[in-house]
Amino acid sequence: GDTVIVTAASSSVGLAAIQIAKSVGAIPIATTRSRDKQDALLEFGADHVIATDYEDLPARVHEITGGKGARVAFDPVVGAMLPKLADALAPHGILFVYGALNVDATPFPLFPVLGKMLTVHGYQYKQIVSDAQRLERATRFILDGLASGALKPVIDRTFTLDQIVDAHRYLESNQQFGKIVVTV
Template sequence: MTRVIRFYEHGGPDVLRIENIELSPPAQGEVQIRVKALGLNRAEALLRAGKYIETPTLPSGLGLEAAGIVEATGEGVVGFAQGDAISAVPPLSMVRWPTYGERINFPAEFVVKHPASLDWATAAAVWMPYLTAYGALINIAGLGKGEHVVVTAASSSVGLAAIQIANSIGAIPIAVTRTSAKRDALLEQGAAHVVVSGEEDLAARLSAIAGPEGARVVLDPVGGSIFEPLTAAMAREGILIEYGGLSNEPTPFPLFTALSKSLTLRGYLVHEITGNPARLEAAKRFILDGLASGALKPVIARTFEFDQIVEAHRYLESNEQLGKVVVRV
């Protein structure tokens, strides 16, 4: 028997339950992992609340990231052996392959032998933020040296990963945060500039920083009312990459700004990277090289125990954290 976390109805963190189940042996192409740590993501809170792009059959498991030790391999698996220290790349479906458990079966194609220098918590905090940021900034936007990039929700794990990736290639990250409480921390984390959207004129500040040409690249998971000032400060033929929808406000389409500047406003999911083997391999090389050099270093906001999963989800949704929320197993 092994303990897993599931929910039987949609709702807040309190719907999460810890249960004992019988785990089957790994199927063909899968590895069985003794989980040591979980990285939590907003997507899991959305699935739990019934607001995610997947609609689970209840009861459902959840979870996209984990790190641990290989316990067994299924038929056809090569390159992994019992005892290997690994971390899990977010799968195409967390309903099919949830990670919230003491032991899990997981597709080998989404398992990575991470650098030995990483502890379990750090290893569990790598793949979702860095793959998301890499796919948007490098693969899609082609961000280059000397370019300004605007990063909203900058204190999130993806936001911090984007700041680090931008710095690693010589770009200039402009962090956008809602209040001034995290301004100093974001500067310490490598933001070249910090704009406080709740206390400053967002468009005016961005334009003052990026200059009259504007910022070519914007990375945003929020939407809502900041869409118009963001696009107002963008460069001609710029690209705004939207990878979430955290705002509860309607998101207005900035028609005339988009027309006058020939803007690209693009929706994006990390599945564009994880679902394409060639893109995923390129992303893994970039990220592993960055981890090895120290240019990329996951930021852990707070660590919880497995039995504290409800409290961990409450903290995840509090917006208090700077970086990744991790659960030890």
């Protein structure tokens, strides 16, 4: 029943996060910059989609959650997005940061963090793979999800190695929905 904000939602990690949220009964709110991918994200399973270039993220999240805010945000972008995510979270919310796609300075949202008693958690895969018990639980969760169909890898396009330039151009165009694969 928790609400989860998934930024960069049409990326392979974002799509996996939507599937994981759905599989555990959470309500995923997907974010994307433009409206181009809204329908695809809704069809994929996001309960709500916010186009951040056109909509006020905190206002929409509070509208969707009846004023409560989201319990979790999962973000690889940061930059100017971080304060907006903090504003969109509920008291005692958790902001997982797992990347820095935006290379601009990231302002720290001090007052929302203090006022709402938020947790900002840096995440790397090492937290799981360096702990045998956590790795076993995570592996079991993923394999069970794949077996049940709750988790499905999403391949947008496949390129051959001699098409690597085209693959990079496609990736840079931000048109992909899921993973781009280059076969050798």
